[in-house]
Each structure stands twice: as structure tokens, then as C-alpha cells.
Amino acid sequence: MDYEGKKPIIEMKNIVKTFPGVVALNNMTIDLYEGEIHCIVGENGAGKSTLMKILAGAYTPDSGEIFIDNKVYKGMTAALSRDLGINIIYQENLLVPAMNVVENIFVGQEISKGGFVDKAQMFKRARELCESLGIELNLNQTIENLSVSEQQFVKILKALSTNPRILIMDEPTSMFNVEDANRVLNLVKRVASNGVSILYISHYLKEIVQIADRITVIRDGMPINTYYNPDKNIDLDIIVRDMVGRPVDMFYEKESHDIGDVIFQVEKLKLDKDSPEVSFDVRKGEILGIAGMVGSGRTEIANAIVGACKKYSGTIKYKGKELNINKPSDSIRYGIAYITEDRQRLGLMLEANIIENLTIVGFHTKIKGFFVNVKKHFVLVSDIINNLKIKMASPFQAVKNLSGGNQQKVVLGKWLFSDSSLFIFDEPTRGIDVNAKAEFYKIMSNLTKEGKSIILISSDMPELISMSDRIAVLRKGRIVKILEKDEISENSIIRYALEVKEDVSDQKVG
Ligand SMILES: Nc1ncnc2c1ncn2[C@@H]1O[C@H](COP(=O)(O)OP(=O)(O)OP(=O)(O)O)[C@@H](O)[C@H]1O
Ligand SMILES: [Mg+2]
Numbered sequence: 001m002d003y004e005g006k007k008p009i010i011e012m013k014n015i016v017k018t019f020p021g022v023v024a025l026n027n028m029t030i031d032l033y034e035g036e037i038h039c040i041v042g043e044n045g046a047g048k049s050t051l052m053k054i055l056a057g058a059y060t061p062d063s064g065e066i067f068i069d070n071k072v073y074k075g076m077t078a079a080l081s082r083d084l085g086i087n088i089i090y091q092e093n094l095l096v097p098a099m100n101v102v103e104n105i106f107v108g109q110e111i112s113k114g115g116f117v118d119k120a121q122m123f124k125r126a127r128e129l130c131e132s133l134g135i136e137l138n139l140n141q142t143i144e145n146l147s148v149s150e151q152q153f154v155k156i157l158k159a160l161s162t163n164p165r166i167l168i169m170d171e172p173t174s175m176f177n178v179e180d181a182n183r184v185l186n187l188v189k190r191v192a193s194n195g196v197s198i199l200y201i202s203h204y205l206k207e208i209v210q211i212a213d214r215i216t217v218i219r220d221g222m223p224i225n226t227y228y229n230p231d232k233n234i235d236l237d238i239i240v241r242d243m244v245g246r247p248v249d250m251f252y253e254k255e256s257h258d259i260g261d262v263i264f265q266v267e268k269l270k271l272d273k274d275s276p277e278v279s280f281d282v283r284k285g286e287i288l289g290i291a292g293m294v295g296s297g298r299t300e301i302a303n304a305i306v307g308a309c310k311k312y313s314g315t316i317k318y319k320g321k322e323l324n325i326n327k328p329s330d331s332i333r334y335g336i337a338y339i340t341e342d343r344q345r346l347g348l349m350l351e352a353n354i355i356e357n358l359t360i361v362g363f364h365t366k367i368k369g370f371f372v373n374v375k376k377h378f379v380l381v382s383d384i385i386n387n388l389k390i391k392m393a394s395p396f397q398a399v400k401n402l403s404g405g406n407q408q409k410v411v412l413g414k415w416l417f418s419d420s421s422l423f424i425f426d427e428p429t430r431g432i433d434v435n436a437k438a439e440f441y442k443i444m445s446n447l448t449k450e451g452k453s454i455i456l457i458s459s460d461m462p463e464l465i466s467m468s469d470r471i472a473v474l475r476k477g478r479i480v481k482i483l484e485k486d487e488i489s490e491n492s493i494i495r496y497a498l499e500v501k502e503d504v505s506d507q508k509v510g
Helices: 048-055 078-083 101-106 119-133 148-160 178-193 205-211 236-244 298-306 328-333 354-359 374-388 404-417 434-449 461-467 490-498
Strands: 008-019 022-033 037-041 063-068 071-073 086-089 166-170 197-201 214-219 222-228 262-270 278-283 287-291 313-318 336-339 422-426 453-457 470-475 478-483
Touching: 008 048, 022 037, 022 048, 022 063, 022 197, 022 222, 037 048, 037 178, 037 205, 048 086, 048 166, 048 197, 078 086, 086 148, 101 119, 101 148, 119 148, 119 178, 148 166, 148 178, 178 197, 178 205, 205 236, 214 236, 222 236, 236 434, 262 298, 278 453, 278 478, 287 298, 287 461, 287 490, 298 328, 298 336, 298 422, 298 453, 328 336, 336 404, 354 374, 354 404, 374 404, 374 434, 404 434, 434 453, 434 461, 453 461, 461 490, 470 490, 478 490
Parallel strands: 037 197, 037 214, 086 166, 166 197, 287 453, 287 470, 336 422, 422 453
Antiparallel strands: 008 022, 008 063, 063 071, 214 222, 262 278, 262 313, 470 478
């Protein structure tokens, strides 16, 4: 990217935005050049999404100015923003669950012919978009029947279908594994090279380094620094220090402690008649990692264990006793907590406040007696809020008004508040900033020290490797290998997950 002699096409100057009890943006200034990938980073609640929503016309700033092509806009509206060629992929999922992929892509901008909606044309266009991304999607499928990553692809296709001049991407890859994330990163680079300007938000700092022309760090609603990244090798420590306000160790070293006897067993689990049998056990105080490519069946197995989907056969035992689990509430009763990967849909009551969300599962186990002791309640809840660093105006704030990452923390917190003995975490740190991630690793570590057991499903290799005591590698629904602590490496995981015989240490995914 050559900035020589170029003028920004967007300048946001001195933007202030407050919500009741929060200053989300405090004199924020940022600009964007043609064909540039400008990445915005900052902790959960720093103000990234709010800034983007102002540019998209979804929020009105209290003060400040927006210049687009050197023309000043005081009142930006969603329609005006769209007319100016701005399109935003929101962090939230705003797709219509009961409509199919094509309908979602073209809702509000249907292609018509002779006064009628031209379905064939929309299908054709949708198929072309899929091809440009290199993904396969069943275009007739309704959104509610797609996985979270497929839904994310639909959001991206929807934005691209408008041929935007300026594309805002708020955490576009947080639902993805490495392979799919790389697809998106390649797409972003391709789109930018065609002259589209991109504002890109992500907590995956490694991907930011790969694609950013410039990186702006935001803290507490203010710009801290903007860095140029011409050689795609900027030092991440500097970025993290700017984000948090002090240096942070990005690689958490897990303390070792004694691991007890087998406490939880899955025996000959089959999801359906023809699927392979899965057996494994988890010991007291152990973190068992589960690795595997997309479609390897990680989430399906977790769902079957907790009764979220039917299993064909097999037993699940706790302390040698068979558990009778037919629905998720059964597993909660047995002390199994399952933190799903689809947190926005399954994990939160968006209209309810933070306290209500945090205590919904733990209520019966922590608070004894008929009457609720509000004060005691509050103390327990505030521990969790502090430990996870949930950024909020008050604990009585509706969860829907929290930033994306802080909503995720509430879901985690809700299960930490429960008195479970086994925690199944499915991609627990997606959308969570580096600092809160490190805090969460400490919490996981403390849980195991208290003798709780954890099953950790994660596509984040450093996380999986540093946190797991053993790792079960899945391929096509089958456990192909259980790696002991001293056998765990990225190389060994990939080798078993992909069934490659030779050493793949020099090979990079994507
Ligand atoms: N609609 C709203 N009502 C009240 N407060 C809000 C609203 N939207 C955002 N906030 C608050 O504004 C602040 C900034 O939120 P924002 O969503 O911009 O953060 P973010 O940088 O995108 O964080 P994340 O990384 O978690 O997505 C937060 O304190 C958040 O709680
Ligand atoms: Mg956000």
C-alpha cells in the first residue's frame, strides 16, 4: 500500500458517544484510504463496534464529524451510509433464522425482473459469490439449520453482494477455524487489491499482522496509536501494550498439579447407527483437549454427551455410575456444564440483566433455602465480574447492551457460577481480548486445582496445547489418537487430524 499523494476517503473526527453510565467513544479520530486495510484493535468494550456502527449510521454520535470524500456529514443514517457505498458485517448475527441463505443475502435488495422477484438470478449471483469465497453452502437451507461458521459466511456474502466501496468487518473470523479464517483473509486481501477500502476488527492479532496496512489501537474510546505495517511483521508486544496499557504475557504458562483418578467416562458412544464408536475418559483435575478439523465431529460429540442431541448408543459414567442423560437439563443436574460455541443464540437472555444471566444456572446450587439473599448473591456475582473483567455500566444493565466480548464473558461466568464438576468448553475464548483470555486461562487452571475436570474443544492451537493435559484428536467422528502431555505438539495434532504420515512441521495451514 502506497500512501504517497493519497487522501483519505473517510475521516471520523472527534467522535463522542455516550450511553447511560458509559463513555463509549471519547474524542475518537480515525481515517481510511482507498484500497487500504485498516485494522482496529482494542480490549473488549474499548469502543470498536460503536465506532463502526456510527459510520454505518446505526448510532448517532453525541458530537464529532464524519467526512466522506471530503464532504462533511453531521447526521449519518443507515440509508445514506449504504448509498455512499459503505457496508458493514456486524459482530452480532442479524440474519433471519427462518429464511434461507439466498433470501437472507438479498433481503431488502431483491433482484427483480418485470416487477417480480427474480429468484433464478439471485441464486446465480449467490452461487458466484460462494465460488469467489471458495465455500460450499446449501443455498436453500434455512439459517437456523446452518452451523455458526456457515452463518458467518452468509453474513460475509450478504455484505459482498452489494459491491461495497467501503467494507467494515467486525470480528469476521471469530467463528472460524484456521482454514476458514484463511479463506476470509485471502478474500479481504483480494477485495482490497480491487480498490475496496476495509476497516477490519479482530482479536486475532496474528491475522491482523498478516493483512493490515495500518493498525489503530483504541483504549477506553480513544485512539492510542496508529502503526504502519508495510512488511507485515509488526511487533505484537507493542500492540498489546497499547491495548492494555501495560505489557501482557500473551502466552499463559499453566501451572502443573496432581491429576486424580478417572472420574468421567464416555464408553462406546455412537451418534447414529453407522457412526464410529467414541470412548474416552477424563480424570479429576484434568483438562482433556479435543482437537480436529471442522466436520471432525467435536461439537456433535459434546452435544451427545450433554443430551443436546440424540445419541444412538453408548454410556456416560460419573465416578463409575452410569448417568441417564436425555436432555440438557439432565446433564446440568449431574453437574456437567456445557458452554456451547453458539453463545449468542443459546447462551444468553439478551433482555435480562447481567446478574440475572450470571445466576440462572447456579441459583439452586449456591443459594440455599427458599428466600434469595440478594446481598450474598451480589458478592458471589461480583467475584465473577471482577475475575473476568466484565466491562459494564452496572450489573443491572441489560446484557444486549454489552460489547460482544463482554457478552461472551457473561456466558462463561454463568457456568463458572454453577457448581459443576465437569466443564465442557467449546471455543471458550472466541471474541475475547488477549488480557481477558489470560484471565480465563487462570480461572480454568484454578478450577482444575479445585479438582474439577474440563473438556476443552478449541481451534486455537496455542491455547489447546498450553492448557491441555492430554489431547484427543478426532478425525471423521473417530478418536484417532490420544496424545499424552509429552507427545503434544502442533505438528503431532495436525498429523493425526489430517492423517498425514510424514512430518508436517514446515507446512503452514492455508
Ligand atoms: N447500545 C448500548 N447501550 C449501552 N451501552 C452500550 C451500547 N453499545 C455499546 N455500549 C457500551 O459501550 C462500550 C463500548 O462497546 P463496544 O461494543 O463498542 O466495544 P468493542 O470495542 O466492540 O468490544 P468487543 O471487543 O467486546 O466487541 C462498552 O462499555 C459497551 O457496554
Ligand atoms: Mg465489538
